[in-house]
Amino acid sequence: MSGAPTTLPLPLDHPVRIALESVRLVAAPPGPTTVAGAQELLALLSSPPPSPGPEATAAPDQLLLAQALSAEEARARCGGAAPPPELIRLPDPQGGDRYPEFQFATCSGTPYEAVLQDNRLLLADIDPLGAAAWWLSGSTWLGGTPASLLGRLPDQQLVGAASALVEGD
Structure with missing residues (x-):
C-alpha cells in the first residue's frame, strides 16, 4: 500500500x-x-502567539509596576480576611505578593464584584499576568482599559466583555 x-x-x-x-x-x-x-x-x-493587534497590550514589567497593594494591605481591605482567590495576585520581585489596586473600589475599599466575576472567567488564579493584561490593556470595544472603566460602566458590560473574550465571540 x-x-x-x-x-x-x-x-x-x-x-x-x-x-x-x-x-x-x-x-x-x-x-x-x-x-x-x-x-x-x-x-x-x-506555534508562537500572534503578533499584537491594534489594541495595546500591557507587558509583564508594566503589570508589575501598576499601583498595587501588599498582601497585608489587601487583607485589610477585605476586612482582615484573606483576599478572595479570584483576585489577581502577582509575584513581587522584592518578595511577597501584590494585588493590583484597581481591583478594589475607591469608596468601600472592597473588591469590585465585576472584578471577581471577570477574574473567574479569565482564570486569574491560573494566569494572573494574562488576566491583569486584559484589565490594563486598551479595549476598542469598551472604549478604554477595563480597569479604568470599573464603577463607570455597568458591571454586566465588563463581565460581557470578558465573557466574549473567553467564548471567542
Whole structure:
C-alpha cells in the first residue's frame, strides 16, 4: 500500500480526544475529530502567539509596576480576611505578593464584584499576568482599559466583555 496515510476519526473515548476537548480555548481551532485535526490542533498550540493587534497590550514589567497593594494591605481591605482567590495576585520581585489596586473600589475599599466575576472567567488564579493584561490593556470595544472603566460602566458590560473574550465571540 502506498500513498497518503488514511485518516480515521478518533473514538469518542480516546485519551487524546478527551484531553483535547477538556482544554479551554479562546478561539475555536480546527475540530479534533480526526487524527489530522488533532495534528493541526497540536501545531496551532505549539506555534508562537500572534503578533499584537491594534489594541495595546500591557507587558509583564508594566503589570508589575501598576499601583498595587501588599498582601497585608489587601487583607485589610477585605476586612482582615484573606483576599478572595479570584483576585489577581502577582509575584513581587522584592518578595511577597501584590494585588493590583484597581481591583478594589475607591469608596468601600472592597473588591469590585465585576472584578471577581471577570477574574473567574479569565482564570486569574491560573494566569494572573494574562488576566491583569486584559484589565490594563486598551479595549476598542469598551472604549478604554477595563480597569479604568470599573464603577463607570455597568458591571454586566465588563463581565460581557470578558465573557466574549473567553467564548471567542
